[in-house]
Amino acid sequence: MRQSRKQKRQNSKDVRKRAEERQAQKSEEQTQPLPNIARLTFEGFLNRYQLTMLDVAQAAEVRLLTIWRVMRDLPISEQQAQQVYAGLSRLAGVPYRGRIRLHPAKRDCPTSGEPPPDQAQG
Numbered sequence: 001m002r003q004s005r006k007q008k009r010q011n012s013k014d015v016r017k018r019a020e021e022r023q024a025q026k027s028e029e030q031t032q033p034l035p036n037i038a039r040l041t042f043e044g045f046l047n048r049y050q051l052t053m054l055d056v057a058q059a060a061e062v063r064l065l066t067i068w069r070v071m072r073d074l075p076i077s078e079q080q081a082q083q084v085y086a087g088l089s090r091l092a093g094v095p096y097r098g099r100i101r102l103h104p105a106k107r108d109c110p111t112s113g114e115p116p117p118d119q120a121q122g
């Protein structure tokens with residue numbers, strides 16, 4: 001049985017349409033986010049030395065929320081990071097060499113509440 005030109009065109013359109021539908025379906029599939037390497041490193045360190053977040057917070061003399069932020073690779077201050085590194089080192093007996101994300105460096109922020117000299121009203 002031979003197909004007419006019209007039937008062949010219709011068949012090729014149908015094939016293209018099905019291929020486009022499959023492509024659209026693939027792009028709509030839910031994907032799992034990749035695990036954060038820094039998070040896995042910190043969790044692995046805690047697991048290896050059988051430490052809890054509370055243990056680390058107490059040894060580092062920081063709030064539990066700070067350790068929670070480190071666990072989720074959220075930024076903390078440089079001073080807090082140094083305290084966390086020191087606390088982990090004290091508890092585990094070895095230094096933690098993983099990365100802890102820091103807040104971006106702040107520009108000349110006066111602590112007295114006065115505006116910087118270039119913004120002073122005269």
